[in-house]
Amino acid sequence: MKVLRTIEETRKASRAAGSRGARVGLVPTMGALHEGHLSLIRAAKAQSDVIAASIFVNPTQFGPNEDFTRYPRDLDRDLALLEREGVDFIFVPSVEEMYPQPSNTWVTVEGLSERLCGKSRPGHFRGVATVVAKLFNVVSPHLAFFGQKDAAQVAIIRRMVRDLNLQVQIEVCPIVREPDGLALSSRNAYLDAQQRKDALVLFRALSRVQELFEKGERGSAALIGAAKAEFQRIPAVRLDYFEIVDPDDLTTVSAINQRTLVAVAAFVGSTRLIDNLLLEP
Ligand code: PAJ
Numbered sequence: 368m369k370v371l372r373t374i375e376e377t378r379k380a381s382r383a384a385g386s387r388g389a390r391v392g393l394v395p396t397m398g399a400l401h402e403g404h405l406s407l408i409r410a411a412k413a414q415s416d417v418i419a420a421s422i423f424v425n426p427t428q429f430g431p432n433e434d435f436t437r438y439p440r441d442l443d444r445d446l447a448l449l450e451r452e453g454v455d456f457i458f459v460p461s462v463e464e465m466y467p468q469p470s471n472t473w474v475t476v477e478g479l480s481e482r483l484c485g486k487s488r489p490g491h492f493r494g495v496a497t498v499v500a501k502l503f504n505v506v507s508p509h510l511a512f513f514g515q516k517d518a519a520q521v522a523i524i525r526r527m528v529r530d531l532n533l534q535v536q537i538e539v540c541p542i543v544r545e546p547d548g549l550a551l552s553s554r555n556a557y558l559d560a561q562q563r564k565d566a567l568v569l570f571r572a573l574s575r576v577q578e579l580f581e582k583g584e585r586g587s588a589a590l591i592g593a594a595k596a597e598f599q600r601i602p603a604v605r606l607d608y609f610e611i612v613d614p615d616d617l618t619t620v621s622a623i624n625q626r627t628l629v630a631v632a633a634f635v636g637s638t639r640l641i642d643n644l645l646l647e648p
Contacts (some may be wrong), residue, residue, distance in 0.1 A: 368449060369456040377458045381506050383420065384590055386456075389416035393508035393535075395499060398422040399439035399553035400448050403543040407512040408452045410540045419506050420449055421458040423465060428494030439556050458506065461647050465501060474500045476523045476530070482617035483519040483630055484641065487607050495520055496527050503535055511535050516542045518628050518643045522617055548574070550642045556566070557638040565603050566635045569642040572597040572609065576629050580646050585623045587611040598633070607632035607639065614645065623648055 371377045384391050392415025394407045411418045422445055429435035437568050442459065449457055471648055473493050479485070480492035503511065513521050523538050528537055548570035549563075558566055572594035579593055591609055598606045612619050614628040630643040 380456045385419040390509040391417045392510040393506045394420040394512045396422045397645050398445050400445045401551045403551040417455045425498040471617050476526050481525050512538045562635045568601045573644040605634040
C-alpha cells in the first residue's frame with residue numbers, strides 16, 4: 368500500500384491507474400477507522416480495480432467550539448487496517464497541503480447545507496462539500512463510497528456532483544451497527560460506560576418509529592412524538608433534532624408517502640451522535 372502525502376504524488380498514482388484502464392474507487396475518511404469505514408473499503412474493492420482511501424481530519428467542517436483538536440487520531444493503526452483490507456493507495460495530506468493560504472473558494476450546496484446537522488453546525492456542510500470536491504479533484508476517482516450513516520452528507524454530495532457536473536459515481540453503503548444497535552462512529556470512543564448505555568436511545572427511538580410505521584402509522588407528527596417520548600426517558604441525552612424529511616432535498620414531510628429519511632442528532636454528554644433510518648412505504 369502506497370502512503371501518499373502530497374497532491375502531486377496522489378495525482379500521479381491515480382493517473383497511472385487510469386491510464387491502465389483501471390477503475391479507481393475512493394473512500395474518503397477522517398481516520399479513527401472502524402467497521403463502518405471498512406465496509407466502504409470492501410464495497411470499493413468489490414466494484415473497483417484500484418482502491419484509494421484518504422485520511423484527513425478536515426478543519427473546515429468543524430465549528431470553533433467543536434472537537435477538531437481532540438478528534439481521535441491513530442494513523443499507524445489506521446494504515447495497518449487499510450493495508451490488511453488491500454487498499455492500493457492512501458492519501459494522507461497535511462492541512463497545509465490541502466488548504467493553500469489564504470483560501471477564498473468554497474463549495475456551498477445552498478439550501479441543503481442549512482438543514483438537519485447544518486442547522487446546529489453552521490458551516491459544517493460547506494467544509495464537507497469543499498473538501499470532498501478537493502479530494503475528487505486530486506484523486507479523480509471513477510467511484511466514491513460514502514456511508515448512509517451520514518445521510519445529509521450523502522444528499523449534499525450527490526447534489527454537488529450533479530450541480531457541478533463532476534465525473535464520479537457516488538455509491539452509498541448501509542449503516543454498520545454494534546450488536547445492540549448503536550451506529551458505529553469514531554466519536555463513540557468519547558463515551559464512558561453510562562453514556563454508552565444512554566446513547567442507545569437514538570437507535571431505540573428510530574426502532575420505535577420503524578415499528579409504528581410497520582403498523583401503518585404514516586403521520587410525521589405522531590412518529591416524531593413517539594420518538595421524543597423515548598428521549599424524555601433518558602434526560603442525560605439532549606436531543607438536537609428528530610426530523611422526518613425527503614432524503615434528496617432534506618425538507619420536512621408531514622406524511623410518509625414515498626421513500627423518507629428519519630434522522631436524529633443528540634448530545635450524550637458533550638458528544639454529538641447522529642443516526643437515521645430510511646422508510647419505504
Ligand atoms: P468519517 O466520519 O470518517 O466517515 C467516513 C465515511 O464513513 C463516511 O462516508 C461515513 O458516512 C462512513 N461511516 C461512518 N460511520 C459509518 C457506519 N457506522 N456505517 C457505515 N458507514 C459509516 O464523513 C466523514 O468522515 C467526512 O465528513 C468526510 C466525508 C471524510 C469529509 O471530510
